[in-house]
Structure formats: structure tokens, C-alpha cells
Amino acid sequence: MTALLVALALASPSELQVSFRKVVTSDGVALAVYRYARPGVSSPLPPVLLVPDVGFTRAAYDFEGAGLARWLAARGQVVFVAELRGQGKAGPGLALEPMARVDLPAVLEALRLTRVDLVVQGWVGALLLAVHGRDARVRRVVALNTPVLAAPPSALAEAFLADGGRFSTLASSPQGARVFHELFALWAELRPGRERAFLATGTRDLSRPVAAELLAWMRAGDLPLAQGSLVAGLARASRPTLLLLGLADGFSPPEQCGALREHMAGAVEVHVFSRAEGGEDFSHLSMLLGRFAPSRVFPKVAAFLEAPER
Amino acid sequence: MRSALAAVLLSGCAALQVVPLPPHAERYRPRTSDGWALSLVRYRPAGEPNGRPVLLCHGISANERNMDLDEDHSMARWFASQGREAWTMSLRATGASDGPDPAQGRRLPIFFDDYWQHDLPTAIAHVRAVTGADAIDYAGHSMGGMVAYAYLSQGGGGLHAVATLGAPTRLDWGTGLEALLRQLGPKVVASPDVQLPSRLGAGLAAPFMTVVRDGPFQRFFYNPESTDPATWQRLVVYGTADTAGGTARQLLSLVASGRFTSKDGHLDFRADMARITTPVLVVAARLDRVALTPAVMDGYRALGGPRQWLLITRANGALGEYGHMDLVIGERAPDEVFRPVLDFFNQHERSRSP
Numbered sequence: 001m002t003a004l005l006v007a008l009a010l011a012s013p014s015e016l017q018v019s020f021r022k023v024v025t026s027d028g029v030a031l032a033v034y035r036y037a038r039p040g041v042s043s044p045l046p047p048v049l050l051v052p053d054v055g056f057t058r059a060a061y062d063f064e065g066a067g068l069a070r071w072l073a074a075r076g077q078v079v080f081v082a083e084l085r086g087q088g089k090a091g092p093g094l095a096l097e098p099m100a101r102v103d104l105p106a107v108l109e110a111l112r113l114t115r116v117d118l119v120v121q122g123w124v125g126a127l128l129l130a131v132h133g134r135d136a137r138v139r140r141v142v143a144l145n146t147p148v149l150a151a152p153p154s155a156l157a158e159a160f161l162a163d164g165g166r167f168s169t170l171a172s173s174p175q176g177a178r179v180f181h182e183l184f185a186l187w188a189e190l191r192p193g194r195e196r197a198f199l200a201t202g203t204r205d206l207s208r209p210v211a212a213e214l215l216a217w218m219r220a221g222d223l224p225l226a227q228g229s230l231v232a233g234l235a236r237a238s239r240p241t242l243l244l245l246g247l248a249d250g251f252s253p254p255e256q257c258g259a260l261r262e263h264m265a266g267a268v269e270v271h272v273f274s275r276a277e278g279g280e281d282f283s284h285l286s287m288l289l290g291r292f293a294p295s296r297v298f299p300k301v302a303a304f305l306e307a308p309e310r
Numbered sequence: 311m312r313s314a315l316a317a318v319l320l321s322g323c324a325a326l327q328v329v330p331l332p333p334h335a336e337r338y339r340p341r342t343s344d345g346w347a348l349s350l351v352r353y354r355p356a357g358e359p360n361g362r363p364v365l366l367c368h369g370i371s372a373n374e375r376n377m378d379l380d381e382d383h384s385m386a387r388w389f390a391s392q393g394r395e396a397w398t399m400s401l402r403a404t405g406a407s408d409g410p411d412p413a414q415g416r417r418l419p420i421f422f423d424d425y426w427q428h429d430l431p432t433a434i435a436h437v438r439a440v441t442g443a444d445a446i447d448y449a450g451h452s453m454g455g456m457v458a459y460a461y462l463s464q465g466g467g468g469l470h471a472v473a474t475l476g477a478p479t480r481l482d483w484g485t486g487l488e489a490l491l492r493q494l495g496p497k498v499v500a501s502p503d504v505q506l507p508s509r510l511g512a513g514l515a516a517p518f519m520t521v522v523r524d525g526p527f528q529r530f531f532y533n534p535e536s537t538d539p540a541t542w543q544r545l546v547v548y549g550t551a552d553t554a555g556g557t558a559r560q561l562l563s564l565v566a567s568g569r570f571t572s573k574d575g576h577l578d579f580r581a582d583m584a585r586i587t588t589p590v591l592v593v594a595a596r597l598d599r600v601a602l603t604p605a606v607m608d609g610y611r612a613l614g615g616p617r618q619w620l621l622i623t624r625a626n627g628a629l630g631e632y633g634h635m636d637l638v639i640g641e642r643a644p645d646e647v648f649r650p651v652l653d654f655f656n657q658h659e660r661s662r663s664p
Contacts, residue, residue, distance in 0.1 A: 149607070149611075153625070154621065154623060154625035154626045155625065155626050155627060156624075156625035156626070157625060182623075182624050182625045183625060186596070186624075186625075186631070187597065187631070245483075245604065247596070247597060247599065247602060247603065248596065248597065250596070250623065250625050253596075253603065253621075254602065254603055254604045255594065255603035255604045255606065255607035255621070256607070257604065258480075258483070258604025258605075258607065258608065259604075259607070259608070259611065269484065270482075270483055270484045271483070271484035271485070272483040272484060272485050272602050272604065273485075274485060274599040274602065275529045275599060276485075276487060276526075276529050276530045276599035276600075277485055277486035277487050278486070281597060281599075
């Protein structure tokens with residue numbers, strides 16, 4: 001009954017319906033999963049599962065009634081957005097690896113997804129790709145600025161993480177907003193006020209252990225995992241992957257992502273966006289919520305997911 | 311409307327005068343082994359010499375004035391002011407270097423391979439001979455950095471430390487521009503035996519380049535928050551050169567194949583860069599839309615010897631974001647680019663001294 005009421009409350013004026021459910025992992029962490037679908041419309045494609053980067057929430061894919069989740073659902077696909085531990089409304093996240101090792105399988109099992117396409121972003125994207133890049137349930141992956149060459153992207157990013165990765169602090173001062181702009185929204189073409197609004201409501205502080213672990217991963221160049229390491233996991237990833245890179249991403253910058261096509265076992269199609277070809281350079285934020293995202297980015301995602309099997 | 315256009319053109323034309331080299335610039339013309347005289351310009355150090363001579367090389371469709379535009383925008387004169395003897399060079403058929411002349415045996419086509427096989431070795435040998443230096447430092451912008459990569463990867467010597475600025479080693483990044491180049495490039499450069507009239511095109515476009523504040527030139531080549539449009543306009547007027555068809559075709563093959571090779575494909579420069587032992591500083595700019603940061607990083611990763619990565623961006627302390635040309639003509643480039651390059655040279659001067 002509660003789920004029904006939530007679904008009705010979240011439904012948009014169009015046919016698109018949005019519903020929410022909680023998924024509890026084997027270690028007791030509550031995850032938040034949102035479902036976007038148009039009733040009566042079926043797609044031959046498998047559902048798409050969207051996962052935001054560290055510090056971001058569902059808002060990365062659905063903010064103020066717009067975003068990739070609704071855009072894909074409007075095309076007839078069933079879309080899920082998952083907030084893993086430490087993200088959005090999910091329970092606390094104190095380590096990175098459980099997001100991939102525990103949370104994603106829990107979501108797939110709870111939703112009974114035996115075939116799914118993944119859209120992942122940034123550092124979490126690299127982690128999911130490393131752990132699930134050859135998961136039989138995963139058909140294709142769209143990786144948005146997903147790094148393989150880990151290093152502190154800049155002095156500013158390093159300082160932000162060393163300070164605990166607290167977005168709430170950034171939101172509380174003009175200087176903080178400036179840091180957010182440089183790292184996540186550089187030269188972004190966003191509607192007025194959207195950047196500040198997203199910082200205020202679309203982000204969540206990293207826990208100190210996760211901020212420290214992410215920084216250690218960057219500094220060491222790799223993330224140790226229970227079975228090997230992240231880079232080793234990426235080397236085994238075999239699912240067809242589309243790597244979309246925004247030139248202005250200051251948090252998981254393209255120079256740290258481009259080598260993914262050499263590291264992965266599977267085929268990786270790369271596209272770098274820049275203002276030279278129109279649109280914008282795309283930052284971490286604007287690749288998903290920017291003014292040009294629906295015309296430049298989303299069609300590439302759809303074209304890749306909808307392309308015939310090779 | 312006409313008067314407004316005239317006013318725009320007049321204001322634009324005011325910046326179009328060629329700023330001549332200063333009287334203390336010394337000109338040299340060493341000749342390559344295959345008969346091309348190259349233009350080299352020498353600036354002696356201000357005061358006591360403080361390190362090795364530095365040779366500076368421009369990119370494609372450009373000439374020596376890219377590294378020496380005027381008093382306030384000159385990597386060469388800035389190095390000289392810091393006690394480093396600085397030399398600029400024009401690759402064959404650019405700037406004041408010899409152009410093609412079949413009667414003199416200087417024939418087209420000109421390939422990228424000619425630059426690293428003939429021009430750079432000639433310039434290095436000449437600077438060493440004139441100055442008596444056992445080895446010199448080198449900074450190359452864009453293709454000027456690629457020339458150094460190719461030269462060093464094939465065992466070239468005489469360079470003590472190198473800085474590359476916006477120098478890519480892969481050009482297949484799925485951009486719309488690449489698709490356009492793949493489609494139109496072979497038609498535009500129908501034969502390697504041509505010189506594309508980029509100088510004429512730039513000259514015709516120059517008066518209009520400050521009319522649009524966010525036009526294709528700003529989007530592609532420079533960022534007005536780092537370079538005054540009038541500075542860019544001067545660069546276009548006298549820092550541009552015709553583009554060798556053979557070179558364009560060789561670089562187009564990078565777009566098509568993703569491989570950085572000799573024109574016959576036998577030499578794989580990128581693979582051979584693992585053999586480089588010369589220290590190299592690799593400089594990239596966050597908003598370089600010509601040499602994309604992943605394309606520049608690709609070269610950094612390929613290097614075998616001591617190497618350092620420097621990303622110019624506000625997040626690393628720069629006061630503005632940089633595009634491709636801002637790295638050499640940016641208003642703050644002396645502090646934000648040239649200084650770290652000099653520091654790198656000095657650091658390796660000390661570390662490699664006996």
C-alpha cells in the first residue's frame with residue numbers, strides 16, 4: 001500500500017510513472033531504488049540500471065523533473081536508478097568495495113534482473129565495471145568519465161577529499177560553491193541556479209572512511225579489492241562498453257579515463273565531447289543535467305544501447 | 311550597418327600589424343642534409359647565463375613566431391630574461407625557412423617524418439655548434455612536441471631535457487571533428503604534393519576574429535579568459551604558415567588508425583617512446599580542444615624515462631582555463647606555463663649534473 005502511494009505521488013503528469021523501493025543487503029544496509037516506466041509500453045531491450053558517482057544521488061539522473069532516467073523511460077525502456085550505500089537515501093557507506101560486491105548484486109536479485117544494461121559514472125563506475133564487467137547478467141555498459149588511471153585529478157580535488165569530501169561544506173559558502181564549480185561543473189551550460197540547487201540537494205557527504213579510501217586509491221593508482229585489484233578487474237571486464245568523456249570534468253577527468261579502452265578485455269567505444277564541435281565540454285554534472293545533455297549525450301547512450309547485437 | 315562593419319574592421323585591423331623581431335634577435339640559417347635552409351632566431355641570455363640553451367619549436371600550420379610573438383608574448387624572450395639562451399626555429403616551408411623550390415631540389419611532398427629526420431637534428435646540431443653546449447633543452451608546442459617524441463624514440467640525441475606542450479600521440483577519440491576529418495580530409499588533401507593555403511585563409515579571416523566573442527576560433531584554439539583576442543589576432547596574421555599536404559595526410563592517418571607512426575607505418579613512434587630516457591615534462595591544458603587531455607596523457611604514458619605531468623587548470627592554481635594556443639601566447643603563460651617548464655629544466659640540470 002505504501003509503495004503504491006509513493007508511486008502515485010512520484011508519478012509525473014505524463015504517462016511516466018516513478019516508483020520507489022527499498023532493498024536491504026545481506027549485511028543489513030538499506031539501498032534506494034527508483035523505477036521509471038511508461039505503463040503499457042514495452043521495449044525489447046533489457047532494463048537499464050543507472051548508478052551515480054560517489055557523493056552524487058539519484059538527482060544526477062533525475063533532477064527537477066528532467067534527466068537521463070526520464071529521457072530513457074520516455075523512449076519506452078524500463079529504467080532503474082540505484083542509490084548504493086553512502087548515496088542519496090541509502091544507508092551509510094563506510095567502504096567502496098561493498099558498493100560493487102554486495103550492493104549491486106542485491107539490487108539485481110531484488111529486482112530479478114537477469115539481463116540488464118548499466119550506466120555508471122566516475123569512480124563508482126570504475127569500481128562497478130571492475131567487479132561486474134564480465135557479469136553474465138550485464139549486457140552492455142555506458143561509462144561516463146570512468147577513470148582507470150587513478151591519480152588525484154588536481155590539487156583542488158585532493159584538498160576536497162583530504163577534507164573528507166563534504167559537499168555540505170561546499171554548499172555553505174561562496175568559496176565552497178566555487179570549489180564545486182571547478183571540480184564538477186566547469187564551464188557547464190546549466191539553467192540558472194541549477195548548479196547551486198544540485199549542490200544543495202543532489203549531493204551527499206562522503207563518509208570520512210570513503211573519502212580517505214578514494215584518496216588513497218587515487219594516490220596509489222589502484223584500489224585493492226578482496227579478489228585482486230580494481231585495475232586487474234578492469235582488465236578482465238569484457239562487456240561492450242561505451243565510454244563518454246567530458247573534457248571539462250575536473251573530478252574524474254578524461255585524461256584518466258581514456259586508457260580504459262586499452263585496459264579492458266572487451267570492446268570499448270570512446271567519445272570525447274568538446275565545445276569545438278558544438279554543445280559544451282561537459283563536466284561531471286552537466287554531462288547528465290546540462291542544457292546540451294539531452295541533445296548531445298543522451299542520444300549517444302540510446303544509440304549504443306539500442307544498437308543490434310554484433 | 312556599413313559604418314558599424316567598417317568600425318569593427320578598423321578596430322580589428324589595428325592589431326593586424328606584424329611586430330618585427332627586436333634588433334638583438336640574431337638570425338641563423340643552417341641547412342639540412344637534404345638542402346633546406348631553416349630559420350633559427352637566437353636570444354642571448356640577459357645577464358649571466360644560467361643553464362643550457364633552449365630550443366623552441368612550433369606546431370602544425372605555424373612558424374617560429376608562435377614562440378616569439380612580441381615582447382609580452384614570447385617564450386623565447388622570457389627564457390632569455392631568465393638567463394637561458396633561447397632559440398626559436400621554423401620547420402621547413404614555414405616562417406622564414408626555405409619553401410619548396412624544385413629548381414633548387416626542394417620538392418614536395420613534405421611529411422612529418424622530414425621534421426624529425428632532418429629539421430630537428432639540424433637545429434639541434436646548429437645550436438650545439440654555435441653555443442658549445444653538449445646537449446640542449448627543448449620545448450615543443452603541439453606537433454613540435456610530437457616531433458621531439460619521434461626524434462627521441464628513434465634514438466635522437468643532443469637533448470638534455472624536453473617539455474612538450476599540448477602534444478598528442480593519439481587522435482582517435484570519437485569526436486565529431488574526427489568524423490569530419492575522416493570524411494573530408496582525404497578530399498581536401500587530395501595529394502601530398504600540395505601546400506594547403508592556411509596562411510592566406512588565416513589572413514583573410516583575421517580582421518573578423520574579434521567580431522564574434524564565442525566563435526569557432528575561440529572554441530577551438532584559445533580561451534579569451536587566458537589570451538586577449540588581439541594577441542590571438544596577431545598570431546593569426548604572422549604566426550601562421552601553409553600546411554604541408556604530406557604532413558596533413560600523415561597526421562590524418564593518426565585520426566584513422568589511432569597509431570603514431572612513420573608515413574610508411576614501419577616505425578611505431580608511440581611504442582618506441584618506451585625507449586626514451588631523456589626527462590620529459592608533459593604539459594596539458596584542461597580545455598585544449600585540439601590536443602585533448604587524454605590524447606596528451608597517452609604520450610605521457612608512453613614515455614620510458616623520467617617524466618612529469620603538468621595539467622594547467624584553475625583546479626591546480628592557474629587563474630584561468632587554457633586552450634591549445636594559450637599554452638604559448640596566454641597572457642599569464644610566463645607564470646603558469648613557462649616558469650614550470652624552466653623549473654623542470656633546472657631540476658634535471660641539477661639531478662643529472664656530475
